[in-house]
Amino acid sequence: MANRMVSSVQSLGNSDSITYISQREAAEIDEALMGPLGFSVDQLMESAGLSVASAIAEVYKSSDYSHVLVICGPGNNGGDGLVAARHLCHFGYKPSICYPKRTPKPLYSGLLIQVESLAVPLLSVEDLPVDLSNEFDILVDAMFGFSFHGTPRPPFDDLIQRLASLQNGDQTPQTSPFIVSIDIPSGWHVDEGDINGAGIKPDILVSLTAPKLCAEKFCGPHHFLGVRFIPPSILDKYKLRLPAYPGTSTCVRIGKAPKIDISALKNNFTAPEILEDYQVEPNPFDQFQNWFDEAVAAGLKLPNAVALSTAGKHGKPSSRMVLLKEVDKDGFVWCTNYESRKAHDLSENPCASLLFYWDALNRQVRVEGFVQKVSEEESEQYFHSRLRGSQIGAIVSKQSTIIPGRHVLHQEYKELEAKFSDGSLIPKPKDWGGYRLKPEFFEFWQGQQSRLHDRLCYSSGEADGKTTWKIVRLAP
Numbered sequence: 001m002a003n004r005m006v007s008s009v010q011s012l013g014n015s016d017s018i019t020y021i022s023q024r025e026a027a028e029i030d031e032a033l034m035g036p037l038g039f040s041v042d043q044l045m046e047s048a049g050l051s052v053a054s055a056i057a058e059v060y061k062s063s064d065y066s067h068v069l070v071i072c073g074p075g076n077n078g079g080d081g082l083v084a085a086r087h088l089c090h091f092g093y094k095p096s097i098c099y100p101k102r103t104p105k106p107l108y109s110g111l112l113i114q115v116e117s118l119a120v121p122l123l124s125v126e127d128l129p130v131d132l133s134n135e136f137d138i139l140v141d142a143m144f145g146f147s148f149h150g151t152p153r154p155p156f157d158d159l160i161q162r163l164a165s166l167q168n169g170d171q172t173p174q175t176s177p178f179i180v181s182i183d184i185p186s187g188w189h190v191d192e193g194d195i196n197g198a199g200i201k202p203d204i205l206v207s208l209t210a211p212k213l214c215a216e217k218f219c220g221p222h223h224f225l226g227v228r229f230i231p232p233s234i235l236d237k238y239k240l241r242l243p244a245y246p247g248t249s250t251c252v253r254i255g256k257a258p259k260i261d262i263s264a265l266k267n268n269f270t271a272p273e274i275l276e277d278y279q280v281e282p283n284p285f286d287q288f289q290n291w292f293d294e295a296v297a298a299g300l301k302l303p304n305a306v307a308l309s310t311a312g313k314h315g316k317p318s319s320r321m322v323l324l325k326e327v328d329k330d331g332f333v334w335c336t337n338y339e340s341r342k343a344h345d346l347s348e349n350p351c352a353s354l355l356f357y358w359d360a361l362n363r364q365v366r367v368e369g370f371v372q373k374v375s376e377e378e379s380e381q382y383f384h385s386r387l388r389g390s391q392i393g394a395i396v397s398k399q400s401t402i403i404p405g406r407h408v409l410h411q412e413y414k415e416l417e418a419k420f421s422d423g424s425l426i427p428k429p430k431d432w433g434g435y436r437l438k439p440e441f442f443e444f445w446q447g448q449q450s451r452l453h454d455r456l457c458y459s460s461g462e463a464d465g466k467t468t469w470k471i472v473r474l475a476p
C-alpha cells in the first residue's frame, strides 16, 4: 500500500537509487514525524536551516560570496530560512533577511530575536535594491515549501518573478547572484515542477527529508538532501531509498557532478584526482566531459573560460579568453565578432588551439584543430539566448577596432536600449556569430607531486572511415 505511493525512483551513482516523494507523502511523513515519532516543528526547522547553510558553505566560500539575502515566506519554509540565516552568520557570511509577512507565533518571533541579536539586517521589500545583483552574491529562496498550493500572492509573486528573471546568459564573468531554493523552488508545482518553464531556476536545491517529485526536474548544478533524522520506521513504511550521509555531515549531495548546459553556466566546488592510464576514457570528448563536470562540481568561477590562440597568414600567434558555449562530438563552440582580430586570423588560417586551466583541480586541457563558422541559424540561437543588454552590447562593439573613447559605446548603447525598450526582438548583427573547433589533438594534464605530472595526449587517425584516437603519455 505504502510503496504504491512512492512515485519515482532515480539512479544515484552506480548502484544506489533514490526516492522522490509526492506532496501527499511528504505531508504524511511530516505528520508522522511530528506526531507519533515525537519531533517538534522547531527541531525540523533547526535541522533544515543547518542543512541549507551547510550546503551553501560547501559550494560557495564565504571569502568569495559573502553577501546573502534570505527571502522568507510566511510558513515553515520561511522559518527554515531564518535558521539558515543564523547559521550562515556564524559560518562567516553576511546575511540579510527579507521577511515581509511575519508569522506572529513564539517560534518565529524567537527566531527573529536570534538573528537580530546577531545584527542581521531585516529589509522590507521596498528596501531591496532594484537590481539584486548589485548587493548580493547569493539569494536564498525560503518562500514556499511542499505544503504550498495555489498561486503566490503579493509581494511573493513579484519576488519570485524577480528571482526567475535573474540569469547569467552573458559572456562576462558571473553577474547574477546564485539562487538557493529550500525544498521546493518557490512557484513550482510540488509534484510537477516548473510547469510553464518561467519559474525560478535555482543553482542549489536543498531537498529536505526526501526529495519531492518536482526535484526530478531540477537541472541546476547542485542538489543536496538535508534533515538527517529519518527513523527506520519511516524509511520502511514509505520504502524510501535515500543516500547515506557522509561522516558527520548534515547534508549530502544527490547524484554525481551534473551534465550542464555550458551556455547557461554560472558557478559551483571539489578535490583533485590522480590520473592513471586505465582511468581515462578511450574517446577524448568523453574524457573532456568528465573533467569539465568535475570542474563545474569544483565550484570554479568560470570553468568554461578558455584561452583561444590563433595565428594569421604570417604565423604570428595571439591569444585571448573566450567563453565556451557548447561542446559535443562535433567540436568546441564559442561566439564572437566576425570582424575581430581573431576572426581575421581564422579567415587566413583556420588552425587554432584552446587551453582550459582549472586551477583548483591542478589541471589543464589543450585542444587543437580546425575552425569553421557555425551555421547562421545556430548563431541566431546563441545570440537570442544572451541577456538583452549583451545583445545590444554586441551590436555596439565593432570588436577590435579603434574607438575615440568609452562615451561612444555608452551613447550608442543608450540609443539602442531606447529603441528596443518595447521588448521587441533585437536582430543579430551579421558580423556576430559562433565558431566551432573540430579537434584533432587533445592533451590532458594533471599536476602531480614533485613535478611528476601526468600528460596524456590523444591524436586522431582514421580506420575504416571512422575517427580513431591514439593515446600516448608524454614526460612532464
Ligand SMILES: Cc1cc2nc3c(=O)[nH]c(=O)nc-3n(C[C@H](O)[C@H](O)[C@H](O)COP(=O)(O)O)c2cc1C
Binding pocket: 171, 172, 173, 302, 305, 318, 319, 320, 321, 322, 323, 324, 334, 335, 336, 337, 340, 341, 342, 343, 399, 400
Ligand atoms: C573570461 C573572459 C571571457 C571572454 N569571453 C569572450 C567571448 O566569449 N567572446 C569574445 O568575443 N570575447 C570574449 N572575451 C574578450 C576577449 O578576450 C577579447 O578581448 C575579444 O574577443 C577581442 O579579441 P581579439 O581582438 O583578439 O579578436 C572574454 C574575455 C574574458 C576575460
